[in-house]
Amino acid sequence: QKEVEQDPGPLSVPEGAIVSLNCTYSNSAFQYFMWYRQYSRKGPELLMYTYSSGNKEDGRFTAQVDKSSKYISLFIRDSQPSDSATYLCAMRNTGFQKLVFGTGTRLLVSP
Amino acid sequence: EADIYQTPRYLVIGTGKKITLECSQTMGHDKMYWYQQDPGMELHLIHYSYGVNSTEKGDLSSESTVSRIRTEHFPLTLESARPSHTSQYLCASSESGSGNTIYFGEGSWLTVV
Numbered sequence: 603q604k605e606v607e608q609d610p611g612p613l614s615v616p617e618g619a620i621v622s623l624n625c626t627y628s629n630s631a632f633q634y635f636m637w638y639r640q641y642s643r644k645g646p647e648l649l650m651y652t653y654s655s656g657n658k659e660d661g662r663f664t665a666q667v668d669k670s671s672k673y674i675s676l677f678i679r680d681s682q683p684s685d686s687a688t689y690l691c692a693m694r695n696t697g698f699q700k701l702v703f704g705t706g707t708r709l710l711v712s713p
Numbered sequence: 714e715a716d717i718y719q720t721p722r723y724l725v726i727g728t729g730k731k732i733t734l735e736c737s738q739t740m741g742h743d744k745m746y747w748y749q750q751d752p753g754m755e756l757h758l759i760h761y762s763y764g765v766n767s768t769e770k771g772d773l774s775s776e777s778t779v780s781r782i783r784t785e786h787f788p789l790t791l792e793s794a795r796p797s798h799t800s801q802y803l804c805a806s807s808e809s810g811s812g813n814t815i816y817f818g819e820g821s822w823l824t825v826v
Contacts, residue, residue: 610753634814636814638817643801643820643822644819644820645719645803645805645817645818645819645820646756646803646817647817648814648815648816651814690755690756692815700758700761700771700772701756701758701815703755703756704755705753705754705755706753706755
């Protein structure tokens with residue numbers, strides 16, 4: 603079993619939809635949770651960074667962490683075609699900063 | 714925005730050739746990393762460095778080697794390329810400290826024919 607599970611998609615939505623992307627994990631020691639956006643043939647770009655449980659909002663993006671369920675989410679409001687990309691969740695514990703990544707969910711937002 | 718640069722971005726090379734993928738960062742970050750990513754697959758850590766003269770192997774076994782002679786520079790070398798080395802190689806860096814995030818370069822796409 604992988605430490606981090608993420609549905610690879612693709613997830614297809616119309617422009618303006620609310621998108622929910624999710625990851626589950628098995629290691630209860632994870633404390634730092636990140637979402638990266640990766641366009642085709644580009645490096646991952648950090649979108650959201652959360653420590654421990656709770657919510658964090660940045661513009662159209664909201665990250666949620668539920669440590670009791672070992673479940674994290676990224677919500678995208680008013681989705682745009684430019685949001686079409688692969689979204690990777692990543693997480694790590696304290697100490698060494700090795701990130702464990704999900705496989706990524708490919709999102710397609712149609713005009 | 715992260716200032717981390719990788720060259721070449723794209724490389725097609727014959728089997729048996731020696732390759733060096735360059736990575737430089739201008740942020741003064743102590744920690745640097747190399748990840749390997751096949752299309753549609755997750756990232757795998759192949760090398761990391763805590764600082765100058767420090768290098769360690771990551772989770773995924775790799776025939777590549779790295780060096781860290783200067784803080785800003787973390788090149789990856791393949792002595793004899795094989796088709797199985799065809800992949801995307803992503804360099805990343807982060808500051809020291811438990812709360813710091815990792816920033817990635819644009820990636821180097823390697824094709825060995």
